[in-house]
Amino acid sequence: MTTQTTTAETPRTPEHDAPSGLIGLPAGPARALATGGGALTIVSAFLSWTWTSAFPGDLTVYGYPGGLQWLVLVAGVLTTLFGLASYGVKGLQWLVPAGADSSIKFAALAAFGTAWYTVLAISVQLGGLANLEPGGFVAAVATLVALVGALALPFHRPAPDPVDPDDDGWDAFKHRAAGTANTWKAAFATGRSKPAPTLPSYVEILIIVAALALGLLVFTYGIGTGYDELFIGFLITAGFGFAAISKSGLMVRISVITSRHRNVTMAGAFAAAAAFPFTQSDDRYATIGVYILIFATVALGLNIVVGLAGLLDLGYVAFLGVGAYAAAMVSGSPSSPFDIHLPFFGAVLVGAAASMVFGVLIGAPTLRLRGDYLAIVTLGFGEIFRITVNNLDGTSGPDITNGSNGISSIPNLQMFGFDFGIPHDVFGITIGRFANYFFLMLIITLVVVIVFRRSGDSRIGRAWVAIREDETAALAMGINGFRVKLIAFALGATLAGLAGTVQAHVTYTVTPEQYQFAHVVPPNSAFLLAAVVLGGMGTISGPLVGASLLYLIPAKLQFLGDYQLLAFGIALVLLMRFRPEGLIPNRRRQLEFHEAAEAPAVLSKTGA
Structure with missing residues (x-):
């Protein structure tokens, strides 16, 4: 009799540094490109992208993002955070319980899609690339570098959800127990990560409040977009950004927390909506x-x-x-x-x-x-x-x-x-x-x-x-x-x-x-x-x-x-x-x- 067990991720070995993504680059340089490109994307958001305010959002100001630059900034921050988490930076690993590689790819896609859409929209509406300031070129190059690095990262299948947030009672207990056991097994087998320790109740409630406040901010921003280009950029950033957060396992982690505080979550959700x-x-x-x-x-x-x-x-x-x-x-x-x-x-x-x-x-x-x-x-x-x-x-x-x-x-x-x-x-x-x-x-x-x-x-x-x-x-x-x-x-x-x-x-x-x-x-x-x-x-x-x-x-x-x-x-x-x-x-x-x-x-x- 033989027993075969397959875990969510394979143990980290030297062959992980071999080329295994869509582009033939080792994993180490690929992470460096993605993280560095994300950091440079953040910097580009504070530069002028065009010389005239004729394009909606006024992207001519140095030192203060405007319009679509805010969306590129958010996508750049996500890319950088997930990139740093992939290096094991203390405190950031909590954000990527399922691994950072897949989330880096989608975050880089969000930055690349929004930045290049903005550059093309400026060129089409104003009559050519000559209307771009250095910041526009920096954003285009930075997001492309981040995307190239992200696409070269290896693929690791994330672990399944440990709990169904809509289960109650015995079902929730069984799913939570099974999910916890499997998460520990995967952690010991791979040596890459450990399940997050149980947080104090007041910390979990603060996390729920922060998540609801972020949801209200995103919804308010999306519904209040003043012009068409900004809404399209919002869709690109929000779509790929949601995919990045989902791939990181953070959505599952928050779902587990909200399942333990259902009444608080419901009350907070309706309070956020009432605001x-x-x-x-x-x-x-x-x-x-x-x-x-x-x-x-x-x-x-x-x-x-x-x-x-x-x-x-x-x-x-x-x-x-x-x-x-x-x-x-x-x-x-x-x-x-x-x-x-x-x-x-x-x-x-x-x-x-x-x-x-x-x-x-x-x-x-x-x-x-x-x-x-x-x-x-x-x-x-x-x-x-x-x-x-x-x-x-x-x-x-x-x-x-x-x-x-x-x-x-x-x-x-x-x-x-x-x-x-x-x-x-x-x-x-x-x-x-x-x-x-x-x-x-x-x-x-x-x-x-x-x-x-x-x-x-x-x-x-x-x-x-x-x-x-x-x-x-x-x-x-x-x-x-x-x-x-x-x-x-x-x-x-x-x-x-x-x-x-x-x-x-x-x-x-x-x-x-x-x-x-x-x-x-x-x-x-x-x-x-x-x-x-x-x-x-x-x-x-x-x-x-x-x-x-x-x-x-x-x-x-x-x-x-x-x-x-x-x-x-x-x-x-x-x-x-x-x-x-x-x-x-x-x-x-x-x-x-x-x-x-x-x-x-x-x-x-x-x-x-």
């Missing part, structure tokens, strides 16, 4: 923020149906429309056929209840179908809803929804004497209309997150997961599949209707065109499903992040005109190709896509 309107001087970006929250809340509701129960729903946006129309009809709008003006809580209950009823009515006859058949039926329901409300105009049918004109002039919400439609001063800062709705939608998002979390951890939630994994086996174990799926469908519809009540008051008008299957501007069924898959099915943070990206990026890419959806589609294809499990996946789904690559790192094979 967003205070960072804005007007309602311009608060408008995008409130729409992102609406989109994210509906996506999280869809995640119950798709991510937990495994039901492919292509008409989910119709439930958002049912809630919006129901709330609009009882809001006191002059376009409503009913002379009813309910207070906010009444409108919320009506919208959520109407969506729940429609969810039960649609789900009861259709949830006995599976897979593609269920998807086609739900797609048909979404189109039937849109066509029906379009025809209820008094001509093709009874006058209920005012047809294609929709229900307009929906009044602002008022709650406890607080009018959401007028600005208010808070701590000396003026909070506008959309900021008011942002805070309201944030509270609703918190409610939806709590419902999702409690449902997923409950007995019914585990039944959903069982149905998703293997419905036949779940039925054989005594789970009532139809009842379980109907509960998921009704709960998801209720949460969508809850968000729809706020959407109706934010937009002042609800029309059938807002609830198509595919539309340039989200939310729609296609974008909602993409947000769930892109962010990470079955997780809480995944759909929130996915929805934020899927709303923000199209809103910022409007300058591309007819090519907007083309560029967006290419980005989705690339993301699904290189990270099919989503941006923030749970452990089970990650293994589904990478089991062949990761399983040997933690399992031993025994054969005769």
Whole structure:
């Protein structure tokens, strides 16, 4: 009998200094090139890149970065930090628990892509390379040197995630114990690194606060980019920068920390989100923020149906429309056929209840179908809803929804004497209309997150997961599949209707065109499903992040005109190709896509 054990990384031997990357350079000189190029990139950000301020961002100042130079500076700092960590600098190894080589490559790509994009944009807009100052040439050469060194580094497969941040109880204990044991085995076998010691609770909480503050800073910077070139540079830096941090293992390490302080993380995340309107001087970006929250809340509701129960729903946006129309009809709008003006809580209950009823009515006859058949039926329901409300105009049918004109002039919400439609001063800062709705939608998002979390951890939630994994086996174990799926469908519809009540008051008008299957501007069924898959099915943070990206990026890419959806589609294809499990996946789904690559790192094979 023989036993074969494969670890995440091989022991460090002299052949590691032999050429093993994409470029024939030894590992030592390659690290020196990457680290030195990163340091020179930092210096270049403080030089003038062009002689005229005609290019957006004013890149003419010595000693102070501007515009795209800040992004190059951030990418250069990442490259340098990971490069120094690869040399074993004390204190920096904590940042690269999975190894620094892969993270250096992506950080160098971030610096190279952003710097060369800026140089080319200056040359194209201003009429040639003659418009570049020495700083532009230094940045181009420095990032190229760093990239050459990074590409020459050897490849080491990182160890798999030690814990699933969405597991609780016994599952979390088993994963944490197995992950810790395998990490120690890999550390002793390779001699390269040791697992980080357990930090005091207050230090871990400070790390969580720092991570949330950094997330708020990145989001605020991305949503507030003032011109197109800056946003494209932001996408390049953020995309490759996120990949670099992920490859370093730092994301996994932070996930382990947040899993030990779930309540602190949730409270901190919503506190950081609540601070967003205070960072804005007007309602311009608060408008995008409130729409992102609406989109994210509906996506999280869809995640119950798709991510937990495994039901492919292509008409989910119709439930958002049912809630919006129901709330609009009882809001006191002059376009409503009913002379009813309910207070906010009444409108919320009506919208959520109407969506729940429609969810039960649609789900009861259709949830006995599976897979593609269920998807086609739900797609048909979404189109039937849109066509029906379009025809209820008094001509093709009874006058209920005012047809294609929709229900307009929906009044602002008022709650406890607080009018959401007028600005208010808070701590000396003026909070506008959309900021008011942002805070309201944030509270609703918190409610939806709590419902999702409690449902997923409950007995019914585990039944959903069982149905998703293997419905036949779940039925054989005594789970009532139809009842379980109907509960998921009704709960998801209720949460969508809850968000729809706020959407109706934010937009002042609800029309059938807002609830198509595919539309340039989200939310729609296609974008909602993409947000769930892109962010990470079955997780809480995944759909929130996915929805934020899927709303923000199209809103910022409007300058591309007819090519907007083309560029967006290419980005989705690339993301699904290189990270099919989503941006923030749970452990089970990650293994589904990478089991062949990761399983040997933690399992031993025994054969005769």
